[in-house]
Amino acid sequence: MRLKLRIWRQTGPAASGKLVDYTAADVSPDMSFLEMLDVVNEGLTKKGEDAIAFDSDCREGICGMCSLVVNGVAHGPDRGTTVCQLHMRKFKDGDTVTIEPWRAKAFPVIKDLVVDRSAFDRIIAAGGYCSVNTGGAQDGNNILIPKEVSELAMDSAACIGCGACVAACKNASAHLFMSAKITHLALLPQSQQETHLRVVDMIDQAYAEGFGSCSNEGECEAVCPKEIPISNIANMTREYFRASLGARD
Numbered sequence: 646m647r648l649k650l651r652i653w654r655q656t657g658p659a660a661s662g663k664l665v666d667y668t669a670a671d672v673s674p675d676m677s678f679l680e681m682l683d684v685v686n687e688g689l690t691k692k693g694e695d696a697i698a699f700d701s702d703c704r705e706g707i708c709g710m711c712s713l714v715v716n717g718v719a720h721g722p723d724r725g726t727t728v729c730q731l732h733m734r735k736f737k738d739g740d741t742v743t744i745e746p747w748r749a750k751a752f753p754v755i756k757d758l759v760v761d762r763s764a765f766d767r768i769i770a771a772g773g774y775c776s777v778n779t780g781g782a783q784d785g786n787n788i789l790i791p792k793e794v795s796e797l798a799m800d801s802a803a804c805i806g807c808g809a810c811v812a813a814c815k816n817a818s819a820h821l822f823m824s825a826k827i828t829h830l831a832l833l834p835q836s837q838q839e840t841h842l843r844v845v846d847m848i849d850q851a852y853a854e855g856f857g858s859c860s861n862e863g864e865c866e867a868v869c870p871k872e873i874p875i876s877n878i879a880n881m882t883r884e885y886f887r888a889s890l891g892a893r894d
């Protein structure tokens with residue numbers, strides 16, 4: 646396949662960026678989207694031009710590093726899939742593909758397609774943890790909980806912290822990300838005691854970082870590669886109101 650690419654290039658955080666046209670020739674349908682970009686970068690570096698900066702690490706859908714908006718959709722056209730797991734067979738010969746970074750005030754562009762997602766780390770540091778020593782796996786297994794509860798907790802723990810939910814939201818809200826962590830920890834006996842402290846501290850930190858509020862658009866759930874349900878946000882909001890009404894202590 647031969648594709649026309651329109652890629653966001655920006656030399657640094659303070660520079661103004663723009664979409665630049667490139668051609669990707671000899672693209673195999675079996676290539677991953679990131680392998681296609683690797684080949685484009687090889688061509689650029691051979692010509693002595695600056696390679697396109699983009700984030701990736703595991704390329705297996707587990708680390709949350711990859712972060713591209715493809716044709717206007719965070720992580721691209723495959724539902725429940727990170728962009729590192731997207732394959733070129735999703736595209737047709739002659740297609741034009743536009744590639745942009747996550748767009749949100751709290752995720753400033755560092756270079757080209759790479760954004761700074763350290764705001765998520767600060768939200769986790771504000772409360773997304775269990776502050777008692779819970780021991781090793783065998784200690785956890787000594788506290789019996791119903792299977793359906795452990796499975797619900799695991800579903801929420803599947804969040805990889807990629808930030809696609811923020812990129813897709815018109816309010817740049819981090820609510821789906823926070824609600825995944827809060828729901829996961831609130832379901833487990835070792836960490837549920839701190840739920841009210843956690844929910845207030847994490848939400849306060851999110852607003853301090855410049856993330857917006859939630860207006861129930863559902864765009865976050867639609868692009869989430871781990872299919873975290875928006876019902877988690879209802880859980881989080883319920884806990885936030887309980888905490889606000891004095892249950893925090």
Ligand code: SF4
Pocket residue numbers: 803804805806807808809810811821822825865868869870871872873
């Ligand atoms: S909730 Fe989904 S989209 Fe948001 S950070 Fe977690 S995995 Fe990524």
Ligand code: FES
Pocket residue numbers: 700701702703704705706707708709710711727728729730805
């Ligand atoms: S590179 Fe790790 S999830 Fe995509």
